[in-house]
Amino acid sequence: MASATLDRVSEPEDDDQLIARVQSGDPRAYRELCDRHVRGVHAFVYRMLGSRAEAEEVCQESFLRLWKHADTFVSRSKPSTWLYRVAHNLAIDRLRRRREASHPLGIEEVPTSERPSLHLYDKQVAEAVERALAELPERQRAAISLVHYQGMSNAEAAEVLGVKVRALESLLARGRQQLRERLADFKTREGSDV
Amino acid sequence: MTSSGRLDLEAFERLLAIHGSRVERWPQPLQQALADLLEQSASARARWDDAKRLDAWLDAVPAVEPTPALVARIASLPALHPRPARSAWWPFQSSLTPLFAWAAAAVLGVVVGISQAPDPLDAGTETTAEVDVDGEADEASLDDWSEVSSLAMGADWALEDE
Numbered sequence: 607m608a609s610a611t612l613d614r615v616s617e618p619e620d621d622d623q624l625i626a627r628v629q630s631g632d633p634r635a636y637r638e639l640c641d642r643h644v645r646g647v648h649a650f651v652y653r654m655l656g657s658r659a660e661a662e663e664v665c666q667e668s669f670l671r672l673w674k675h676a677d678t679f680v681s682r683s684k685p686s687t688w689l690y691r692v693a694h695n696l697a698i699d700r701l702r703r704r705r706e707a708s709h710p711l712g713i714e715e716v717p718t719s720e721r722p723s724l725h726l727y728d729k730q731v732a733e734a735v736e737r738a739l740a741e742l743p744e745r746q747r748a749a750i751s752l753v754h755y756q757g758m759s760n761a762e763a764a765e766v767l768g769v770k771v772r773a774l775e776s777l778l779a780r781g782r783q784q785l786r787e788r789l790a791d792f793k794t795r796e797g798s799d800v
Numbered sequence: 801m802t803s804s805g806r807l808d809l810e811a812f813e814r815l816l817a818i819h820g821s822r823v824e825r826w827p828q829p830l831q832q833a834l835a836d837l838l839e840q841s842a843s844a845r846a847r848w849d850d851a852k853r854l855d856a857w858l859d860a861v862p863a864v865e866p867t868p869a870l871v872a873r874i875a876s877l878p879a880l881h882p883r884p885a886r887s888a889w890w891p892f893q894s895s896l897t898p899l900f901a902w903a904a905a906a907v908l909g910v911v912v913g914i915s916q917a918p919d920p921l922d923a924g925t926e927t928t929a930e931v932d933v934d935g936e937a938d939e940a941s942l943d944d945w946s947e948v949s950s951l952a953m954g955a956d957w958a959l960e961d962e
Contacts, residue, residue, distance in 0.1 A: 633878035640874050648866040662870050669874045674881060732860045739861070754820070754858050779817035786854055 621685040628676040636673050643686055644669070646756050647693050653751040654697040656740050664700060668693040683765055690756070690766045694748060701744060731792060738788040746781035749774055807833040812844055821851035 619627075619635075621642070627635035647668055652661035671692050679688050739747055745767060752763035764774035807815075807830065815834075819825045826834055837844045 631883045636878055637875050640871075644866055644871055644874060645863070648870070649863045652864045658864070661864075662866070665866065665870065666874055666877075670877050670881065673877050674883065728860055731857055732862065735857050735861050750858070753825075754855070755863070760818075775818045779814070782817055782820065782851075782854060785858075786850070789854070789857055792857065 622681065625676060625679055625685040628673065629679070633673075636676075639672065639685065639689075640669055643689055646686075647689060650690060650748075650751050650756055651693050651697050653739060653755065654694070654744070654748060655700055660700055664693060664696045667696055684762065687758075687762050687765050690752065690758075691768070694766055698744065734789060734792060735785075738785050741788065742781055742784055745769075746777050746784065749777035750781045750785075753778060805833060807837045809837075809841065809844060812837055813847060816847060816851050821848060821855050 619638070621639065624635040624639050628639065644665065648661060648665045651664045651668075652658065655661050655664065668689060672689055679685060683691075739750065742750070748767055749763055752758045752766055753760065756763075758766070760771050760774050760778070764771045767774060767777075769777075812834070815826065815830065819827075823831060823834065838848055
């Protein structure tokens with residue numbers, strides 16, 4: 607009996623249970639959701655924006671909306687999907703404003719101290735892939751980031767982007783194709799190395 | 801995909817562009833067909849290796865971690881933006897919420913009430929009809945009485961009256 611109670615107490619709550627508590631104004635549940643998703647949301651918006659400062663602002667704003675507007679969450683989607691959708695919309699707003707101000711999209715150089723130690727060639731590959739990702743159209747970049755890096759299913763990624771699954775699949779296919787073309791030089795080099 | 805459940809090269813390439821080289825991302829029912837095709841077709845294996853290379857390149861990009869300062873700022877948002885917790889006796893977010901609900905119910909009631917009310921023209925006809933009916937009813941009741949009477953008294957007696 608006692609062990610059953612302990613099991614129930616130690617069993618981690620799922621996101622649905624946590625969001626219900628956030629809706630009731632529970633800051634501990636909010637912090638638990640943050641712990642689970644802050645890294646993913648931050649990585650996603652950084653890939654979308656290519657700027658650490660803007661990624662931090664968008665990430666913070668996304669979690670603020672989670673706290674303040676949790677009651678607008680509708681339970682037919684997962685809380686994480688809802689959060690990524692908010693973050694995606696905020697990132698798209700940023701990109702639109704940046705375009706209006708004619709600021710080109712680029713990827714900031716991340717300080718070497720913050721990168722895991724990579725060999726020179728791996729570093730070159732990583733930089734080339736980051737550049738190639740940054741040059742993709744926004745939706746293709748978002749689709750690849752959500753599916754490849756965040757590990758979302760195609761259906762979840764489609765929900766974040768507000769498109770049908772078939773449209774998401776088309777974005778993925780075109781994105782991969784463009785990446786292959788942009789990284790063709792590395793394929794040639796790897797082939798000659800072998 | 802052929803009707804026999806085998807994957808042809810054209811379908812394979814289309815699916816490869818969508819799902820990449822991580823088998824677990826492929827739809828479950830296609831995974832066996834994928835394995836069969838890769839075993840049989842050198843051309844499919846070459847495409848698969850290309851896709852694996854692309855996925856490996858994508859994996860080579862390290863994730864940029866959020867700074868501890870950002871994590872702390874995000875964690876402290878509830879303290880900076882306190883929200884009133886909902887109590888059991890007042891489950892609404894805002895004090896105006898029930899007022900809006902009451903107003904919406906009132907408007908709905910008025911709309912339904914208006915749509916259900918009888919048409920004034922129909923009502924007039926009905927009144928006239930009632931008058932007519934009453935008149936007819938009087939006559940009818942007389943007729944009925946006569947009939948009843950005639951039945952009761954016998955047809956001959958009624959005829960005598962006329």
